[in-house]
């Protein structure tokens with residue numbers, strides 16, 4: 001098993017926007033996806049920003065996202081270079097090699113590339129799907145979803161739910177994606193209603209938790225610092241966010257060797273290099 005970190009562009013924020021009270025220093029952060037190369041296929045965790053982003057943000061109901069993209073996250077992204085389909089080809093893969101795609105949550109900077117993988121099988125949390133697909137126009141303006149990235153896109157989407165009969169570590173329920181326990185989904189609701197994290201046990205014994213946007217920057221976990229109030233309201237973050245962080249924090253304390261990686265961890269690249277470097 002090989003694991004690659006890919007970033008579909010970078011954003012730039014005042015640190016205090018993503019971590020309450022952390023000041024105005026500008027921090028560059030990635031928009032991470034993880035590519036897992038198994039013996040016979042590729043699995044992707046999140047699709048980042050995709051090739052269609054400019055047209056997707058054009059309708060007025062998405063100008064909230066456009067504002068967020070240009071002036072809040074100040075995302076720098078070149079669809080012709082940074083979209084995952086282009087990054088994969090530079091690694092010698094084709095989009096059709098990606099058989100399974102796991103979506104942590106459906107915000108535009110995570111679901112943006114879904115339609116670039118029309119032949120893949122997608123795993124999406126049922127709670128996230130039901131919430132995002134039922135949003136009306138006003139709610140779409142102020143939430144970080146772009147419905148057209150996933151709804152009505154004729155994709156092969158499997159809606160998943162964690163099973164309370166399968167507690168996992170300190171989580172009350174889990175969903176084992178492929179059997180065998182090497183890739184397990186857990187619930188981390190709050191940042192979005194159905195956000196899920198992926199816990200991977202590599203054949204080497206190395207273990208990762210990809211926690212997506214449960215927290216943005218490492219301080220959000222290590223010091224359990226919430227996002228700024230402005231940020232919480234911009235993405236309509238729910239009350240469950242702090243209990244999700246607490247649960248990840250407890251897990252971190254009980255498994256010090258577990259590598260916990262958020263999707264916008266400013267230590268990447270650095271803590272990990274981006275592809276073509278890979279980890280086993």
Ligand SMILES: [Zn+2]
Pocket residue numbers: 107109110213263264
């Ligand atoms: Zn995000």
